[in-house]
Amino acid sequence: DAKTTQPNSMESNEEEPVHLPCNHSTISGTDYIHWYRQLPSQGPEYVIHGLTSNVNNRMASLAIAEDRKSSTLILHRATLRDAAVYYCIPTTYNTDKLIFGTGTRLQVFP
Amino acid sequence: DSGVTQTPKHLITATGQRVTLRCSPRSGDLSVYWYQQSLDQGLQFLIQYYNGEERAKGNILERFSAQQFPDLHSELNLSSLELGDSALYFCASRALGQGNTEAFFGQGTRLTVV
Numbered sequence: 154d155a156k157t158t159q160p161n162s163m164e165s166n167e168e169e170p171v172h173l174p175c176n177h178s179t180i181s182g183t184d185y186i187h188w189y190r191q192l193p194s195q196g197p198e199y200v201i202h203g204l205t206s207n208v209n210n211r212m213a214s215l216a217i218a219e220d221r222k223s224s225t226l227i228l229h230r231a232t233l234r235d236a237a238v239y240y241c242i243p244t245t246y247n248t249d250k251l252i253f254g255t256g257t258r259l260q261v262f263p
Numbered sequence: 264d265s266g267v268t269q270t271p272k273h274l275i276t277a278t279g280q281r282v283t284l285r286c287s288p289r290s291g292d293l294s295v296y297w298y299q300q301s302l303d304q305g306l307q308f309l310i311q312y313y314n315g316e317e318r319a320k321g322n323i324l325e326r327f328s329a330q331q332f333p334d335l336h337s338e339l340n341l342s343s344l345e346l347g348d349s350a351l352y353f354c355a356s357r358a359l360g361q362g363n364t365e366a367f368f369g370q371g372t373r374l375t376v377v
Contacts, residue, residue, distance in 0.1 A: 196353050202363065251366055
C-alpha cells in the first residue's frame, strides 16, 4: 500500500483558497488518488479522485503532479463548513482497499 | 444523506457483553467496509466484504467478527466487550471492487461500554 504524508493541520480564512498537499511518493502507476473529508461528529465523505489529469468537481479541484508523487486538493473559497479532517488515500484500481492515514485538520476562521 | 444506513445510532452496554451493529449499504453496492474510530483518533480499518465474501482484513480483534448477507447488508459482532471498545463504528459501501469509485459512509454507531 502506498504511504502518504500530509501536514497535521492547516488554517485558512473564510472565502480564501486553500491548498492541501499530500505526498505519495510510493504510489504505483495504477493507483487512483482519492480525497475524503470528515466533518466533526460525522462519517467521512468523498471529495474527489483522479489518476493522472487534474480533476474538478463542485466541491474542489485536484491537482496531480506530473510524476504523480504528490497531489494538492484545492478548495477555491473556503467556508466555515469546510472545517474538517482531509484524507488523501491512494487506491489501486484492481482492489478497493480504503485505508485512512492521519489526514490534515483544516481550521477555517471567519 | 449518503444512502448508507447504520443501526443503532447509539448503544450503551456493559463490559463482557456482546452487541451487533448493522449496516445497510446503498442500493446495489457490493462492497462494505467497517471502521473503528476511538475518541479523537483516526479511522482504523477493520474488515471489508465484497458480494458476501471477505475481501480484506485490517486490525480487527478476534473478539470481533463480521459477515455480509445475500441481501448485501452487513453486521459487525463485538463480543466480550471491554471499556476500550467504546468508539464510533462506521460502515461504508462502494459499488464495485475497483479503486476508481467513491465510497459512501454511514453516520456511524456510537458504542459506549460501561
